[in-house]
Amino acid sequence: MWNPTLLSSCARAATASEARFRINGPEPTPRATRVIALDPGAAELVASAADDRPWHGAHFLTFESSLPAGDGHELTVEAVVRGDTTADAILRSPDGVETRLSDELEGADVAVMVATGDGNPEAAVMIGAACARRGIMTAGLVVPNGDGEARRVDRTVSMLRPYAMVLLVSKDKGDLPEVLTALRA
Amino acid sequence: MLKQDINELLTQTGPGTPMGELFRQYWLPALLAEELPEPGSPPVRVKLLSERMIAFRDDDGNYGLMDEFCAHRGVSMWFGKNEGNGLRCAYHGWKYDVTGQCIDVPSEPAESSFCEKVKLTSYPLVKVGDILWTYMGDPASQPPLPEWEFAVVPSEQTFTSKRWQESNWLQALEGGIDSSHVSWLHSGGLKSDPLFKGAKGNEYNLNDMRPFFEVVDAEGGLFIGARRNAEEGHYYWRITPWVMPSFTMVPPRGDHPVHGHLWVPIDDENCWVFTFDYHPVRALTPDEVQAMKDGHGVHNEYEPGSFRPLQNKDNDYLMDREAQRRGDTFSGVKGIAMQDASLQESMGPIVDRTKERLVSTDTGIIKARQMLRRSAEELRDNGTTPPGVDPAHHQVRSVAIVLPKDQPFIEGSRDDLTVRPGVRQTSV
Ligand code: FES
Numbered sequence: 142m143w144n145p146t147l148l149s150s151c152a153r154a155a156t157a158s159e160a161r162f163r164i165n166g167p168e169p170t171p172r173a174t175r176v177i178a179l180d181p182g183a184a185e186l187v188a189s190a191a192d193d194r195p196w197h198g199a200h201f202l203t204f205e206s207s208l209p210a211g212d213g214h215e216l217t218v219e220a221v222v223r224g225d226t227t228a229d230a231i232l233r234s235p236d237g238v239e240t241r242l243s244d245e246l247e248g249a250d251v252a253v254m255v256a257t258g259d260g261n262p263e264a265a266v267m268i269g270a271a272c273a274r275r276g277i278m279t280a281g282l283v284v285p286n287g288d289g290e291a292r293r294v295d296r297t298v299s300m301l302r303p304y305a306m307v308l309l310v311s312k313d314k315g316d317l318p319e320v321l322t323a324l325r326a
Numbered sequence: 327m328l329k330q331d332i333n334e335l336l337t338q339t340g341p342g343t344p345m346g347e348l349f350r351q352y353w354l355p356a357l358l359a360e361e362l363p364e365p366g367s368p369p370v371r372v373k374l375l376s377e378r379m380i381a382f383r384d385d386d387g388n389y390g391l392m393d394e395f396c397a398h399r400g401v402s403m404w405f406g407k408n409e410g411n412g413l414r415c416a417y418h419g420w421k422y423d424v425t426g427q428c429i430d431v432p433s434e435p436a437e438s439s440f441c442e443k444v445k446l447t448s449y450p451l452v453k454v455g456d457i458l459w460t461y462m463g464d465p466a467s468q469p470p471l472p473e474w475e476f477a478v479v480p481s482e483q484t485f486t487s488k489r490w491q492e493s494n495w496l497q498a499l500e501g502g503i504d505s506s507h508v509s510w511l512h513s514g515g516l517k518s519d520p521l522f523k524g525a526k527g528n529e530y531n532l533n534d535m536r537p538f539f540e541v542v543d544a545e546g547g548l549f550i551g552a553r554r555n556a557e558e559g560h561y562y563w564r565i566t567p568w569v570m571p572s573f574t575m576v577p578p579r580g581d582h583p584v585h586g587h588l589w590v591p592i593d594d595e596n597c598w599v600f601t602f603d604y605h606p607v608r609a610l611t612p613d614e615v616q617a618m619k620d621g622h623g624v625h626n627e628y629e630p631g632s633f634r635p636l637q638n639k640d641n642d643y644l645m646d647r648e649a650q651r652r653g654d655t656f657s658g659v660k661g662i663a664m665q666d667a668s669l670q671e672s673m674g675p676i677v678d679r680t681k682e683r684l685v686s687t688d689t690g691i692i693k694a695r696q697m698l699r700r701s702a703e704e705l706r707d708n709g710t711t712p713p714g715v716d717p718a719h720h721q722v723r724s725v726a727i728v729l730p731k732d733q734p735f736i737e738g739s740r741d742d743l744t745v746r747p748g749v750r751q752t753s754v
């Protein structure tokens with residue numbers, strides 16, 4: 142085995158001056174992010190995050206309703222995960238444009254579900270299962286809307302838990318834009 | 327990703343910086359009590375938050391922490407002679423008491439009151455547990471002393487070490503919050519380390535390499551829960567508390583002592599890592615203490631006579647490629663502490679956070695940075711006392727617990743996450 146000859150070939154190269162020689166690669170490409178509000182309270186947070194700063198292509202949406210499959214299949218998590226149902230959901234952007242969940246998830250890297258104390262179990266199941274089927278990373282943000290909401294928040298958290306690899310429960314309404322910025326959304 | 331100005335805000339802790347002022351709201355570990363073991367102990371140089379100081383004890387055993395440099399002509403007081411009620415400068419004999427007050431200027435006439443006008447900046451230095459703590463902020467807002475459980479249990483139940491880390495404090499702290507690296511970097515230690523092995527929880531850890539995370543805000547900081555599958559219908563939760571600005575605890579394993587860290591800036595490119603290990607209800611066994619002294623668990627071995635780890639930059643951390651190949655260690659570096667430190671130092675003294683690509687599993691780090699920034703700004707703009715100053719916020723524990731799947735960890739373990747004197751830690 143050779144001993145390091147140059148400073149930069151050993152651990153001592155972790156200096157500020159050696160940091161100048163780090164390769165300056167291209168700006169990381171943004172991750173295709175879908176931010177989906179699950180209830181009316183969350184829809185307000187999502188709409189204001191959308192206006193908060195320029196984003197790198199993130200889509201801001203609100204879950205409106207599920208579209209039962211026309212094929213007679215029941216809407217179950219298993220069915221959605223297996224993909225043997227045409228069940229889908231209607232989403233709406235803050236400026237009123239209607240889209241389909243299945244279209245939005247096309248090419249998405251991460252779906253961030255946002256809920257307040259109101260929650261909407263059906264929406265979480267629908268989105269979570271659809272993401273699981275496509276191998277899309279999921280995250281959940283629960284922002285309790287007001288005090289004395291502990292029980293409803295717990296329900297919302299338990300409903301999201303199986304479908305969100307990461308859950309953040311926080312009283313801070315500023316967390317959504319903060320997290321999205323950190324993720325280069 | 328962080329913007330450059332925010333990275334600077336969070337990493338700079340010198341006097342007058344927003345983050346420096348934030349740190350100056352808290353009692354901080356300055357040195358180990360064993361460094362000043364008895365009255366009249368030789369003075370010790372201390373650098374914290376980019377300020378150079380000297381710590382000493384007078385003959386009555388009082389602790390002092392003051393400006394390192396003599397008010398006369400700037401000589402280091404480290405050369406001084408510890409003499410009765412104060413420390414005498416080696417150059418021309420000016421003498422200072424533990425408050426930094428000059429009490430003798432030999433060149434002045436005996437009846438002169440000149441020395442009364444000379445005072446070095448000083449900070450309180452107080453022993454709580456095995457640590458000497460200081461408060462470097464405005465004396466008018468000095469908070470009550472720290473009440474961390476590890477520092478207030480009887481001395482035979484607790485052990486503390488410290489090590490120098492050659493990186494900014496924040497990337498060291500972030501390692502303590504980042505539960506997602508444990509399944510990789512530290513996977514080797516669960517089977518063999520005397521301070522971890524044999525716990526039931528280890529099996530859950532090794533059987534499920536892809537944990538889910540939940541981050542919940544708390545009075546003093548955050549709780550970060552990592553859950554893995556356990557028996558049918560149950561999750562195994564490991565819950566890490568973070569208390570502002572830099573206290574973290576590792577979730578326990580079996581009946582082993584519980585450990586954690588305080589990450590303290592020396593200057594912007596170096597920090598002290600204070601590492602504690604304690605048991606809430608029983609004395610540490612001689613074997614446990616010996617294992618800690620030998621550098622097992624989250625402790626480390628040292629270059630003789632120093633707080634510099636034996637494995638360090640100058641020897642490539644004693645990298646062992648064979649151990650890496652065999653899978654004994656994931657990175658080839660021995661020991662949890664140095665596995666973390668080697669990687670964090672390799673990032674450079676202050677990592678460039680404009681370049682990083684965070685993923686959702688980094689949410690704990692994202693949220694902690696945001697709380698630090700917001701607290702620093704609110705302190706600067708409105709004088710708001712930050713979380714973690716109130717000793718009530720110190721009453722936290724880490725937890726390892728198996729819960730039914732539908733139970734939120736914060737509900738299922740609220741009592742377990744709180745210090746209960748005389749009650750064992752909640753652990754699997
Ligand atoms: S420099 Fe200290 S007494 Fe002169």
Ligand SMILES: [Fe+2]
Binds near residue numbers: 501511512662666
């Ligand atoms: Fe680690």
